[in-house]
Amino acid sequence: MALRELKVCLLGDTGVGKSSIVWRFVEDSFDPNINPTIGASFMTKTVQYQNELHKFLIWDTAGQERFRALAPMYYRGSAAAIIVYDITKEETFSTLKNWVKELRQHGPPNIVVAIAGNKCDLIDVREVMERDAKDYADSIHAIFVETSAKNAININELFIEISRRIPSTDTNPPCGGKGFKLRRQPSEPRRSCC
Amino acid sequence: MAQPEDQALAAPTHGERLVPSQENGAGETCLGVLGGPEPLLRLQRTWGVWQVPELDAQAAEALLELWPPGSFLVTGQEPCQVLVLRTGPSPGEVNTYQIQKLPGGVSLESSHLCMPDLPHLLAFLSASRDVLPRTLLLPPPTLGSGEQHADTLQNGSVQLGTSERMISVVNKLYLETHRGQGVLSPPETAPETTKRSDPAPRSTSPHRVSWVEGPLSPEAPHPGPALASLREEDDDQEEEGPEDVLTSHVQALARARSSYVAKQFRGLQARLASEAEGPHRPGDPAMELLQDVRHLLIDLQDHLAKDPNVRAIFGSRGPGVPQKNEEDLGPAVEAALCRAVLAPLRPALWARLRKLRAPELRRLRRQQTALRAEAGPPAAQGAGPEGQGPAPALRLRIHARLQHLHAACAPRRKVALLLAMCRDIYEGLASGKKPESLGADAFLPALTEELIWSPDIEETQLDVEFLMELLDPEELLGEVGYYLTTWFGALHHIAHYQPEAGRAPQELSSEASATLCQWHRRRTLQGQGHSRAQPDLPFEEPWEIQTVPRDQ
Numbered sequence: 104m105a106l107r108e109l110k111v112c113l114l115g116d117t118g119v120g121k122s123s124i125v126w127r128f129v130e131d132s133f134d135p136n137i138n139p140t141i142g143a144s145f146m147t148k149t150v151q152y153q154n155e156l157h158k159f160l161i162w163d164t165a166g167q168e169r170f171r172a173l174a175p176m177y178y179r180g181s182a183a184a185i186i187v188y189d190i191t192k193e194e195t196f197s198t199l200k201n202w203v204k205e206l207r208q209h210g211p212p213n214i215v216v217a218i219a220g221n222k223c224d225l226i227d228v229r230e231v232m233e234r235d236a237k238d239y240a241d242s243i244h245a246i247f248v249e250t251s252a253k254n255a256i257n258i259n260e261l262f263i264e265i266s267r268r269i270p271s272t273d274t275n276p277p278c279g280g281k282g283f284k285l286r287r288q289p290s291e292p293r294r295s296c297c
Numbered sequence: 298m299a300q301p302e303d304q305a306l307a308a309p310t311h312g313e314r315l316v317p318s319q320e321n322g323a324g325e326t327c328l329g330v331l332g333g334p335e336p337l338l339r340l341q342r343t344w345g346v347w348q349v350p351e352l353d354a355q356a357a358e359a360l361l362e363l364w365p366p367g368s369f370l371v372t373g374q375e376p377c378q379v380l381v382l383r384t385g386p387s388p389g390e391v392n393t394y395q396i397q398k399l400p401g402g403v404s405l406e407s408s409h410l411c412m413p414d415l416p417h418l419l420a421f422l423s424a425s426r427d428v429l430p431r432t433l434l435l436p437p438p439t440l441g442s443g444e445q446h447a448d449t450l451q452n453g454s455v456q457l458g459t460s461e462r463m464i465s466v467v468n469k470l471y472l473e474t475h476r477g478q479g480v481l482s483p484p485e486t487a488p489e490t491t492k493r494s495d496p497a498p499r500s501t502s503p504h505r506v507s508w509v510e511g512p513l514s515p516e517a518p519h520p521g522p523a524l525a526s527l528r529e530e531d532d533d534q535e536e537e538g539p540e541d542v543l544t545s546h547v548q549a550l551a552r553a554r555s556s557y558v559a560k561q562f563r564g565l566q567a568r569l570a571s572e573a574e575g576p577h578r579p580g581d582p583a584m585e586l587l588q589d590v591r592h593l594l595i596d597l598q599d600h601l602a603k604d605p606n607v608r609a610i611f612g613s614r615g616p617g618v619p620q621k622n623e624e625d626l627g628p629a630v631e632a633a634l635c636r637a638v639l640a641p642l643r644p645a646l647w648a649r650l651r652k653l654r655a656p657e658l659r660r661l662r663r664q665q666t667a668l669r670a671e672a673g674p675p676a677a678q679g680a681g682p683e684g685q686g687p688a689p690a691l692r693l694r695i696h697a698r699l700q701h702l703h704a705a706c707a708p709r710r711k712v713a714l715l716l717a718m719c720r721d722i723y724e725g726l727a728s729g730k731k732p733e734s735l736g737a738d739a740f741l742p743a744l745t746e747e748l749i750w751s752p753d754i755e756e757t758q759l760d761v762e763f764l765m766e767l768l769d770p771e772e773l774l775g776e777v778g779y780y781l782t783t784w785f786g787a788l789h790h791i792a793h794y795q796p797e798a799g800r801a802p803q804e805l806s807s808e809a810s811a812t813l814c815q816w817h818r819r820r821t822l823q824g825q826g827h828s829r830a831q832p833d834l835p836f837e838e839p840w841e842i843q844t845v846p847r848d849q
Contacts, residue, residue, distance in 0.1 A: 142723040142732075143735045145780065147775070147776075160775055173789065282769035
């Protein structure tokens, strides 16, 4: 079965629950070794989609305004971007629209855009109507789901939909190495080099 | 260091203690399982290295995390001394053991073994673990075995230099022996503005066996000793393994007159040595230089992997060494290339990079200083421009790792250290928080904060660029790529921070954009034909920058 590595970038204001969504997606799994990563900023999970394995390489970004200029470093080369807003904070939905604009101008061509309205368990304090968000997503041909990282609502569905939207490709063997590889290490190195 | 097998000891009856007799019939000290006085002498000569009374247990544990398993420190004052031992390679594998003062000498708590003094006890524990999970790894000897001195118990000590910018282990015996030969005063530390060509230099004075330079921790002006690794230097005594033979073979090829390796090596060496910039090519000259280094190394790696002699050396194995896989050949050749080719070129390469990057590095340093000033004295505040800093011991550990990062040569080693620092930063953030809340919103400000207070920020910038350019494009999609990008981003944020506006600019600088375009273009070209999301689509340039791809 062919393995495809799909870089997915997470965008959105600080505090909307970007890393909580990913944590829920990656950690809700029976395999304790699924994610041997350092922290919650970069995480991976491999899922089967049709006759392919999709390995999601999920790059989280800092949502603070002062780090906004760094975003192109992260979304460059992404197959998909998940833009997260908080349904209880109208201003996070406004920020989302700015992210969409930026991706359209500067992002990779044909990037799959997914909009996630997080914290849908807090319906009592909702500020962004689901209908409005859905209409906006349709207008830009984006995936739309309302999620709850807390209650594990629509988390897997979000990534399944991304898999569905990613254009399929013919897989070829990798071309010759163009730099230093780190994944394979010599068996039992005697000491560190240099 | 190879650890001797534990010796079988007759178990004493309950309540009894084993007290080895001090002398045998010939009046010689009986060292039991030690088989000789060398471990005891070594411990006596390095007393000030392993005994650090003023260090608390937490700081001792943080230091030991940097050293190999078996490394130890003795902290506290008599009679409340504690042995702190690194028991394994993973973080947190550090145990503490109370040292008891008894009428007959000293003993570890819960042990039936009593020794006349601390060096005797530790020497014994270096050969037989007794109640410990493993034997002790002794500090390297600071003197040749032939030298004698009356006061062997205070030969080494940890000292803070007068400038408060240097911590060193001073060998007092050496000072006594060489009094009046101009080595008594510690070497002057270089002023902030001057740049060293070697990021982790060693003093030529032999009395200075270990040091860390730079502001060690803004929160702790007098932190515990940041000693160099206590790893044994036994390589000369060991038989050469295939890796060493492979390195020697590549070194010989690099020195040979007519070999392909030598021609390539000398070509780059000459280019680095010459003041002329060479044929002008559009784009960033520092990046062009790093690309040339990468091309050279990958070219030599491919060439050597096909060399029958290299394959024969790689295939040879000593007794008890498992059969090697074919897939291990590449990394083994890479390691040999790092030692035999990259290491000798590194000082000249770094000097040239510093020169090419001088304006940007000056700006970065200036901005770092401005951000520190804006934050006020960290010792008073405990936080900087980006928020709360970590515990002093953790920051000390991060700074020590940074020094190792700057001194390392092989990309693999540099990456391992960089990721270890990321773990340290998460550790500092993690206290009482849910792991899912520790995403980029928390990590990037914390990393930026660490870099603001870090020594040698210019070296860090060069290291990050070096890794971004040398690593395989496939690597840059994954975890290593993510954290390298984040370090690059944090450094960019510092370099372009506008204090008066209270923020960084809204767009990337043209240099950063050009750099990213180059890296991405290399990845895109590498990835054509791969299973990628958009394999055949052209890369859309978001910035109007004239850069020419070279990797075609």
